[in-house]
Amino acid sequence: MSKAKGLLNWIDARFPLIKTWNDHIGQYYTPKNFNFWYFFGSLSLLVLVIQIVTGIWLTMNYVPSGDRAFSSIEYIMRDVDMGWLIRYAHTTGASAFFLVVYLHMFRGILYGSYRKPRELVWIIGVFIFLALMAEAFFGYLLPWGQMSFWGAQVITSLFGAIPFVGNELATFIRGDFTVSEVTLNRFFAFHVIMMPLIIVGLVFLHIVALHKVGSNNPDGIEIKAHKDANGHPLDGIPFHPYYTVKDLWGVGVFLFFFCLILFFFPEGGGYFIEKPNFEPADPLKTPTHIAPLWYLTPFYSILRAIPDKLIGVMAMAASIAVFFVLPWLDRGPVKSIRYRGTLYKTILAIFVVSFFGLGYLGTLEPTPGRTLFAQLFSIIYFAFFIMMPWYTKWDKTKPVPERITK
Amino acid sequence: MQHLLPKILLSSMVVLGSIVLGVAHAAQSTVTIEAPEMNPNDKMSLQRGAKYFMNYCSGCHSLEYMRFSRLAKDIGITDAQGNILEEVMKKDLMFNTDKVGNTLSVAMDKNDAKEWFGVAPPDLTLETRLRGVDWVYGFLTTFFVDPNAPWGVNNLVYPGTAMPNILGALQGDQQPIYQTETVEMEGGSIQQQLVIGVKPAKNGLLSPQEFDQMVYDIVNFLSYTADPGKIERQQLGVFVLLFLVIFTLFAYLLKREYWKDVH
Numbered sequence: 001m002s003k004a005k006g007l008l009n010w011i012d013a014r015f016p017l018i019k020t021w022n023d024h025i026g027q028y029y030t031p032k033n034f035n036f037w038y039f040f041g042s043l044s045l046l047v048l049v050i051q052i053v054t055g056i057w058l059t060m061n062y063v064p065s066g067d068r069a070f071s072s073i074e075y076i077m078r079d080v081d082m083g084w085l086i087r088y089a090h091t092t093g094a095s096a097f098f099l100v101v102y103l104h105m106f107r108g109i110l111y112g113s114y115r116k117p118r119e120l121v122w123i124i125g126v127f128i129f130l131a132l133m134a135e136a137f138f139g140y141l142l143p144w145g146q147m148s149f150w151g152a153q154v155i156t157s158l159f160g161a162i163p164f165v166g167n168e169l170a171t172f173i174r175g176d177f178t179v180s181e182v183t184l185n186r187f188f189a190f191h192v193i194m195m196p197l198i199i200v201g202l203v204f205l206h207i208v209a210l211h212k213v214g215s216n217n218p219d220g221i222e223i224k225a226h227k228d229a230n231g232h233p234l235d236g237i238p239f240h241p242y243y244t245v246k247d248l249w250g251v252g253v254f255l256f257f258f259c260l261i262l263f264f265f266p267e268g269g270g271y272f273i274e275k276p277n278f279e280p281a282d283p284l285k286t287p288t289h290i291a292p293l294w295y296l297t298p299f300y301s302i303l304r305a306i307p308d309k310l311i312g313v314m315a316m317a318a319s320i321a322v323f324f325v326l327p328w329l330d331r332g333p334v335k336s337i338r339y340r341g342t343l344y345k346t347i348l349a350i351f352v353v354s355f356f357g358l359g360y361l362g363t364l365e366p367t368p369g370r371t372l373f374a375q376l377f378s379i380i381y382f383a384f385f386i387m388m389p390w391y392t393k394w395d396k397t398k399p400v401p402e403r404i405t406k
Numbered sequence: 407m408q409h410l411l412p413k414i415l416l417s418s419m420v421v422l423g424s425i426v427l428g429v430a431h432a433a434q435s436t437v438t439i440e441a442p443e444m445n446p447n448d449k450m451s452l453q454r455g456a457k458y459f460m461n462y463c464s465g466c467h468s469l470e471y472m473r474f475s476r477l478a479k480d481i482g483i484t485d486a487q488g489n490i491l492e493e494v495m496k497k498d499l500m501f502n503t504d505k506v507g508n509t510l511s512v513a514m515d516k517n518d519a520k521e522w523f524g525v526a527p528p529d530l531t532l533e534t535r536l537r538g539v540d541w542v543y544g545f546l547t548t549f550f551v552d553p554n555a556p557w558g559v560n561n562l563v564y565p566g567t568a569m570p571n572i573l574g575a576l577q578g579d580q581q582p583i584y585q586t587e588t589v590e591m592e593g594g595s596i597q598q599q600l601v602i603g604v605k606p607a608k609n610g611l612l613s614p615q616e617f618d619q620m621v622y623d624i625v626n627f628l629s630y631t632a633d634p635g636k637i638e639r640q641q642l643g644v645f646v647l648l649f650l651v652i653f654t655l656f657a658y659l660l661k662r663e664y665w666k667d668v669h
Contacts (some may be wrong), residue, residue: 028440032668051458054440071470071471072529074471074532075471078472078473078476078634078635079473084635084639085639088639133581152615170479174540210435215486237668241664242664242665242668245657245660245661245665246661246665248657248660249654249658249660249661250651251657252650252653252654252657252658253654255650255654256647256651256654258648259643259647259650260644260647262643263639263642263644263646263647264640264643266639267535274534275538276536278535278536278632279534279536308641317480395460
């Protein structure tokens with residue numbers, strides 16, 4: 001017996017290595033018809049790793065104090081060997097993370113991946129999305145630029161809108177009566193330790209829950225319904241080597257665009273690294289236009305569209321919370337958009353346009369005309385969810401095949 | 407003499423304030439000037455820009471994230487082996503320090519500066535990334551004579567600036583070009599004078615072309631200080647992307663080979 005095989009057996013007698021490998025990778029059966037939309041789960045995992053690794057290296061030289069945070073980042077950019085590469089990888093990764101996660105979520109909507117028996121996979125996923133937004137929010141304060149400071153000031157003050165406990169709550173979160181170095185210190189702890197631990201834990205649960213029920217697929221039919229003599233789904237293939245090798249090619253394409261931005265357009269036209277953040281935070285100077293980064297703008301738009309602060313906050317919270325109940329709003333007889341009718345497809349298209357519209361408006365300064373559009377798009381956004389129990393029933397669906405098509 | 411500056415400032419504020427309250431007041435629109443294309447590879451331009459910066463700007467403005475040693479290497483103040491010519495740096499560019507590894511700090515005390523100008527002159531290392539190259543170029547070329555302003559000058563791109571016209575002797579004086587606009591208000595309408603441009607009024611020590619070249623060099627230099635690693639980054643990027651193209655091609659071929667089994 002070779003030394004390697006001997007070592008493997010020694011470990012396997014003490015740790016379920018081979019069984020775990022087989023159950024989750026080598027003999028884990030996945031539908032054979034995964035398409036473009038199915039790359040984004042593994043890409044999300046890749047970007048999570050990129051963020052953690054670059055984050056660790058940034059933490060080696062970043063100083064979370066009011067007078068040194070901004071200059072420590074310039075130090076990383078200029079004096080630390082390849083520090084600029086690590087910093088740009090982290091900023092590009094932050095935007096890439098949301099792009100990839102939004103596409104991953106959209107796949108779920110397209111193919112009904114949130115439907116029974118995958119409701120819990122979806123719910124854990126929405127928790128990950130929430131955790132990701134918190135992680136991004138905490139992280140954005142750390143450069144201690146003008147936009148970092150004032151963005152945090154605006155969002156933490158939103159908690160003040162809650163009746164009775166609002167102001168105390170906002171002070172509790174900030175650690176001070178206004179965003180200050182105290183806030184910076186605790187957001188550093190949240191961003192570097194608390195949220196990453198929560199996210200990694202949730203991602204683990206997300207994958208475990210998925211593997212219990214198996215993946216959905218673009219046809220929305222259950223491959224476990226038809227098995228061969230060995231008990232393997234007829235329309236399934238083992239994850240390894242088929243999807244490991246396919247995801248590897250997906251990683252290559254993704255990294256090409258990732259590096260194109262990192263090396264040639266790291267500021268992303270002012271959307272990935274915002275211009276006002278090239279100036280250290282000044283509590284006495286308010287920027288003319290305060291907005292979060294592009295990936296949070298759809299929800300910021302909904303907040304801003306409503307004139308009342310408390311109702312605006314509640315609407316923004318509702319716009320995210322509504323994702324949790326999606327599995328129960330969809331009353332259609334089919335899972336996948338391939339077999340839905342024109343009614344559903346039209347409504348989904350309008351929803352997508354509204355989401356983009358809200359996102360775009362969130363990057364601009366509000367005017368009366370823009371606010372009107374934001375209100376219109378917000379109504380469409382909520383209508384997509386609230387009306388779903390009805391229009392998914394009214395929708396004229398097509399017959400669903402027994403076996404997977406291509 | 408010590409308290410004259412704040413006194414001038416105060417009295418000018420009073421004068422300015424009373425003019426603003428008047429019925430016919432001169433407001434200013436912001437105009438964008440387009441700068442020529444910056445060239446970080448033009449080391450001669452960067453050297454001139456460094457020279458101009460140290461001579462005209464470094465009295466008030468710091469470049470606190472820029473080290474002399476890195477500057478020397480990047481703009482070519484080195485010998486044939488690539489070693490920094492320390493003596494040249496110390497004689498020509500280093501006025502506040504004798505350690506070439508130090509950063510370009512400013513001698514002016516921040517509190518003094520705030521008292522004298524109303525606002526401390528900002529550090530300029532990242533200015534071109536903060537406001538854009540066009541803004542900085544426009545700012546430096548559109549000072550005009552304004553008897554109501556504290557230093558006797560105002561600026562087309564940044565109206566109400568607290569900065570004096572440092573390069574005024576070189577550019578010569580400029581006068582504003584006004585446009586009268588009628589603004590409808592609740593009680594009736596008022597005539598508003600907008601500054602929409604500047605025109606040369608008196609010659610300076612440099613010709614217009616020489617001055618524009620000088621400002622270009624300064625802005626090119628500042629655009630370098632904002633992102634000194636740009637050239638290295640883009641050069642490395644070419645190799646990284648090339649590698650990824652080849653890697654992805656092979657990854658695809660591998661995938662295709664494995665997936666031949668799947669029907």
